Amino acid sequence: MKPLHQKIRDDIEQQIRSGALKPGDRIPFEHELMAQYGVSRMTVNKALTPLDEAGLIERRKRAGTFVRLPRLDSTVLDIPDIQHEITTRGEAYRFELLACTVRKAGTEDEQELAGPAGRVLKLEGLHFASAKPLAYERRLINLDAVPQAETIDFTRQSPGHWLLGVVPWTHVENQISAAPAQGQIATHLRLDEGAACLVIERRTWREKERITTVKQVFDGGAYRLVASFDQG
Known part of the structure; x- marks a missing residue:
């Protein structure tokens, strides 16, 4: 027995x-x-x-x-469509918009994106997989480059999913780091203070024109990045 x-x-x-x-x-x-x-x-x-x-x-x-939710994999060298990756895996996806403001570029990040005279759309939101928060996102969109973004209802789709569908990108920079969950981000992701998180900061261009800057903080136990290289 x-x-x-x-x-x-x-x-x-x-x-x-x-x-x-x-x-x-x-x-x-x-x-x-x-x-x-x-x-x-x-x-x-x-x-x-x-x-x-x-x-x-x-x-x-x-x-x-x-x-436990299955770990979501994504490639380091591409711009992942979180919405598509989650639904392809057979899970329910939802984007919760926390804040949305249109403003003249004022901070250093905003001016780097749109220029001192430009306008930016500032968004904050959460990506959910099977009703559990997967990632917190803070995004700036250059409205001089993508004016139609101001009219989009981002309570119905994620900003990243929409941008990938309508704005072709030619260059991307990814900065990847690890950080402990703290403050509001820990609360949003339903993590204990100090839990491991994966942080991705990304800048995207269309030719010489900056399109978007985004910072995404992922639950480190539910997301990982994969790199694959061929030797030429």
Whole structure:
């Protein structure tokens, strides 16, 4: 007869692999599993720890334990369409617009993008995969280069998805770094303070004209970049 912690582990793993528990679903709280199986908290923890280590679940402080979302891969050398990548993977996608303002370029970043006399569209939002926040985005769009952006409803589609569809780009610069989740970004991504995040800062041109500047902060446990090179 198998130990109780192994039975609990096997039961949960079978539900995940069969699809009865889907990515993003919450696993019963520890006290619920204790009551269901008539075991101690130590036994429940002994059952859940290997599932966490295997990447099948994630445990979030004060929120509970959830079926882990598959890690989203993207290429370093391209401009990823997050909306397309998530829907292609079979998950529900949503972009939540947090802020949208039109202004004359004033800050250093804005003037670098549009020039001192130019106008910019400033956007903040969240990318969701299967109802879980995947990335926080802060974007500037040069309205002198892309005036139609001012009329687009970005509550219905992400800015990056729209730009890739209507504005051909000829040059891109990516800066990639790691940073801990802090403040409002940690809150937006539902991460603990200090959790690992992947940060991508991107500048895009059409010929010599700057199009957009964007900073995206990803949940480091749900997103990774892949590079592939051929030797010529």
